[in-house]
Amino acid sequence: MANAPTEPNVTNVVQFESRPKDTDRKTRIHLSLFDRLKFLVAFTLTFFVLVWSDMAGNPLLGFVDAVNERSRSAWWLFLLAAIEIIRQVHFLISEFASPYHGFWQRYFGFVDRTIHRISDWNRFRLSRAIKLLLWIALLAVILGAVYDEAPVRALFLAPAALWSALPFIAQLMFAVVFVLIQFVAIFWFLSRGGIDVYFPDDIRTRFTDVWGQDHVLARIRENLMFLERPEEIEKFGGYVPGGILLWGPPGTGKTLMAESMAGETGKPFVFVDPGAFNNMFFGVGILKVKSLFRKLRKLALRYGGVVAFFDEADALGNRGLAPAGGLGRYSENECHGGNYLSPVSANLVFREKFVMGGAGGGGGGMGTLQALLTELSGLKKPRGFFNRVVRRTLGMRPKTPPKYRILIVMATNLPEALDEALLRPGRIDRMYRVGYPSKAGRIRTYEGYLAKVSHSLTPEEIDKLATITPYATGAKIKDTINEALIYAIRSGRTTITWPDVIKAKQLKELGPPEDVEYIERERHAVAIHEACHGVMAHVVRRHMMIDLATIEKGSDYLGMVASIPPDDQFTRWKSEYESDILVSLASLAGERMFFAGDNSSGVSGDLESATTIASFMEGHWGMGSTVSSHASNKRFEVGAPGGGGKEKRGEATKELRRSLADRIESNLASLLTKAEKILKENRDQVLSLAHALEVYKTLSGEDVAAVIDGVEGPMVDGRPYTKSKNIKILEAYHEAAMKAHKDHNSPSIALPELSL
Amino acid sequence: MIARKRSVAILFALMLAVTVSGCGTPSKIYAKNAQLGVYFTVPSDWIAIPEEEIRSYELEAADAAAKNKADLVLWQEAYSASKNTTAKNILQLEAPKALTAFARVRALTIEESDAMSYNGLRNLILPVTDLISGTSTIVDEFQLLDEQEIVIDAARGLETLFSFTPKGGANETVHQTALLSNDRKSIYFFLVRCTTECFNESEETVNAIVDSFTVKESR
Known part of the structure; x- marks a missing residue:
């Protein structure tokens, strides 16, 4: 402790002192001089200002006399000054004599406690009444000065003056109301329109006029039945489903179905124009929604039910939220892939696949969608001015609204564009897909x-x-x-x-044919190209039948062989896809074969199709050598299996895990070889079909089959093509055409005519 | 700081003193109509004669023409040294016993306005012009004591001092101020009258009253 540092001497440093607490104080806090005198100064100044005004008003009035006069009339000032002096003296004593101060503190405390025995609400009302009286007193004094009467009398004169001033006030108010009315009128006008009401028998379309969608019609019938006889379900404790969504590709009959509903039901049908929710000003859309539902409720009350149809419902817009997983919007020929997953996994998959469609408000603008959502299923609040305000004033509770039987039907092509909140049960209970008819x-x-x-x-x-x-x-x-x-x-x-x-x-x-004539050698080349497709399709692609073959030039093709599936089949198999690739590659193989290694750029579309199918087969459909889906890999950026891997594995594994592009290429190469082989075997048929195309330009599927098989078809006789002499003629023609192709001139032989 | 406080305190005390000193009776009665711009003073112990009394007295003895004229009165006030003076005393030819001051502002009809002249002003209560020339004998012993033209901002007219003896009454002196407003739409009329004795006794008072009569531009 000997070497402990000495503490600095702090006694002569000024310390911070807490000022005394208000509750510790024994006397009143000292006021400054100004605070003491300020009111008196104010009163004195007022008095002298009044004297001054008197003197100014009367040229004869002297100062002394003015003071005398004014002190007579402004006696209240002296009264106030006297009160103020008493108050200041009281404060002064309180500042010095603590018993005095203490007494008053206790007195005020007592008064406070007594007053606080009255409830807060009553104290508020009391103070409000007192304030009102003070205001009236002030008003009376002012009016008394204005009218030169006693204040109380002046107060009673005031209503008469107000009455006589009313025309002027009314004129001023009218100016305000005039502008207001213009705004109201504009908004009312803008919020009209877009809503048509059809009563039973206004529309003649019936369910029997809707064809090909019987399954949907059956459900709609059911909905209509519930609308007309709600007790059927309500007596068992259920409720009437309130909303239907019809979604599907365009042209499938959604609007027609709505029309037939209008015709069938005995209730009024309200058709809401999709453009009704696009508006110029913010807020007009909301007004429209509100007025629409007001109308619906009125109609529902009057007629016992109403159907409201919103066409092109995606115009309403979307608030930008992802749709709930569970609404299958996948392509037709896939298993959905979501229903058997647990909800967490389903969310994982589908949230990533959010499709943007009308996000961020969309066409409806601010608030329109929200207003619609609220109206569809919001609070069941009591409606009406009399119901709410008047009943409440009389001490009664407002009546709850009756049950409005409103059936909402929406139709859309883009169900992804609809807001999630709109599609929940309670608003839209039933969602029916109106797809391509079977x-x-x-x-x-x-x-x-x-x-x-x-x-x-x-x-x-x-x-x-x-x-x-x-x-x-x-x-x-x-x-x-x-x-x-x-x-x-x-x-x-x-x-x-x-x-x-x-x-x-x-x-x-195909569209109307362009009035273009090919030159002979090009016509022949196109015919050969399409004939290869046609023959390959006929030979290998048994799951589809040829619809037509043509060499007439269209807007974006030189020739076409179109095929269609004979039955409504929804899954496709590896063998079918392989035959698709074969048909696509047939053109390349055929051109190389028939034109000695040369081929045209016309195969670009075919190669694209072939590559796409092959890629999907490898990467997506498990029809290749790997199992993982390329789509998922890509999304999560995992990389393709075997893509430039550093580890050295066994040879067999390495083969399998070659990168995706390589595998696709090798698949296509092997299929090309196969195509060449098939075409070589069917060389005669190709030449026959090419000739038929050159002669007839467009052949139906049956005629194509007839030519290839050598039988008589509906329009074309295929029997000449079985004759070998005709085949020889065709070969010669082909030779000439090939020579012309090389030499860039027209073939030496004209298109031959074949006979039986 | 201290000096400022002190000066504030002194100023305040001064104002207080002045205010307190004002607690007495005013020295004069100030009669005025600010709207018409007419002001005069009379001694503080004089008594006011109610305006309704003057009006009703005038109307009861009046014919139709005089009634119409009574409607044209814009303002009138009368004060008298004695409480015994009545409206009758003011308006009749017989002099009031005590000094009386009477002011009236009257609007003119169009004919009057066109015809008004200094003679017209002078002859408002008595045909003074005729009395001077001797053509009228409505009163006896008429004597014009003084006459002056008055020109002020708002009006112009005549100030006439004369004495006469009404038939069967005592000799009286009248100081009459008659002014025609510049727009010729109204006349300002101020009378101070008494019996000649009392008039001569209260010469100072009369002068003070007469001097105080002011007409300003009406607001």
Whole structure:
């Protein structure tokens, strides 16, 4: 301790002193001089200002006399000054005499406690009443000065003055109201429109007019039945499903179904225009939604129920949230892949696959969607001014609203674009996919539209027609029949025949042919190209049938061989895909074969198709040598198996784990070789088909089959092609064409005519 | 700081003193109509004669023409040294016993306005012009003592001092101020009258009252 540092001497350093607490104080805190005198100074100044004004008003008035006069009339100032002096004296004593101060503290404390015995609410009301009285007193004094009367009398004169001033005030108010009314009028006007009400029998469409969607119609019938007889489900404790969503590709009949609902139901049908929610100003959309639902409720009350149809519901917009996993929006020919997963895994998969469609408000603008969501299932609040305000004033509770039977139907092509909150049960209870009609549906549709015109088609022909138009929607079918009728009329007939229909269908699919004539050698080359496709398709692709083959130039192709699946089959197999690749590669193989190693750029589309299918086979469908899906690998950036791996494994494994591109290339190469082999075997058929194409330009599938098989077809006789002499003629023609191709001039032989 | 406090305190004391000193009775009665711009003073012990009394007295003895004229009165006030003076004393030819001051502002009809002249002003209560020339004998012993033209900002007119003896009454002296406003729409009329004895006794008072009569631009 000897070497301990000495503490610095802190006694002569000024310390911070806490000032005394308010509760410790015995006397009142000292006021500054200004605080003591400020009111007195104010009163004195006021007095002298008044004297001054008196003197200014009367030229004869002297200062002394003015003071005298004013002190008579401003006696209240003296009164206030006297009160103030007493108050200041009181404060002064409190500042010096602690018993005095103590006494007053205790007194005020007592008063405070007494007053606080009254409840807070009552104290508030009391103070409010006192304040009101003070304001009235002040008003009375001012009015008394204005009217030169006693204040209380002046107070009673004031209403009369107000009454006489009312016209002026009313004029001022009118100016305000005038502008207000203009705004109200504009918004009211803008929020009108877009809503049409149809009453029963205004629309004549019925369920029997909707063809090909019987499964959806059955469910809709059920919904309508519940709308008209809600007690059927409510008596068992259920509730009427309130919302339907019809979604699917365009042209499948969603709007038509809505129309038929309008025609069938005995309730009013409200059609909401999709553009109704696009508006110029913010807030108009909300007004529209509110006024729409007001109308719906009124109609529901009056008629016992109402159906509201929102067409193109994706116009409403989306708030940008991902849809819930569980709504299958995958392509047609895949197993969904989500339903058997646990919810966590399903979320993992589907959240990543969010599709952007109208995110961020969309067409409806701020608040429109929210307003719609609230109206669809918001609070069941009591409605009406009288109900809410007047009843409450009279001490009664407002009545709860009655049950409004409103059925909401929405139709859309883009279900991804709909907000998640809209699609929850409670708002939209039922979601029905209105997809491409099945074959039976197509047959029914064809029969329906053909029944409206005069035709000579047999039921077998209609069946065939339905078969060769797999993705035809009702709209397309209607259009095709109409086009067929136009063809018939142009040919001078009024009855539709089979060729009319076929031509119409081809026109729809291929578009009108461009009026372009190929030069001979190019015509031959295109014919060979398409013939290779056709023959390969006929030979290997048994799961599809050829729809047509043509060398007429279209907008984005030189020639085409189109095939369609004969049955509605929803899965496809490895062998089928391989035959697809073979057909695609047939053109390349054929051109090389027939033109001695040369090939055109026209194969680009075919190669693209072939490569795409091969890639999917390798990477996605487990039809290659690996199992992992390339799609997932890519998404999570894991890398393809075997892609430049550093480890040295066994030879066999290395073979299997070669990178994806290499594998695809080798697959395609082996298939190309196979294609060449098949074409070599069918060389004669290729030449025959090419000749037929050059002669007839467009052949239907049956004619193609007829030519290849050497039988008589509906339009083309294929028997000459079986004769070897004709084959020789065709070979010679081909030689000439090949020479012309090399020399860039026209072939020396013209297109031969073959006879039986 | 201290000096400022001190000066504030002194100023305050001064104001207080002045205020307190004002607690007495004013030395004069200030009669005025600020709207018309007419001001005069009378001694503080004088009594005011109510305006309704003057009006009702005038109306009861009046014919139709005089009634119309009574409606044109914009303002009038009368004060008298004695409480015994009534409206009758003010308005009749017989002199009031005590000194009386009477002020009236009257609007003119269009005919009057066109015709008004200095003679008209002078002859407002008595046909002074005729009395001077001797053509009128409505009163006896008429004597014009003094006359002056008054020109002020808002009006111009005549200040006339005369004495006469009404028939059957004592001799009286009247100081009459009659002014015509510059826009010729109204006349300002101020009378100080008494019996000649009392008039001569209270010469100072009369002068003070008469001097105090002011007409300003009406607001």
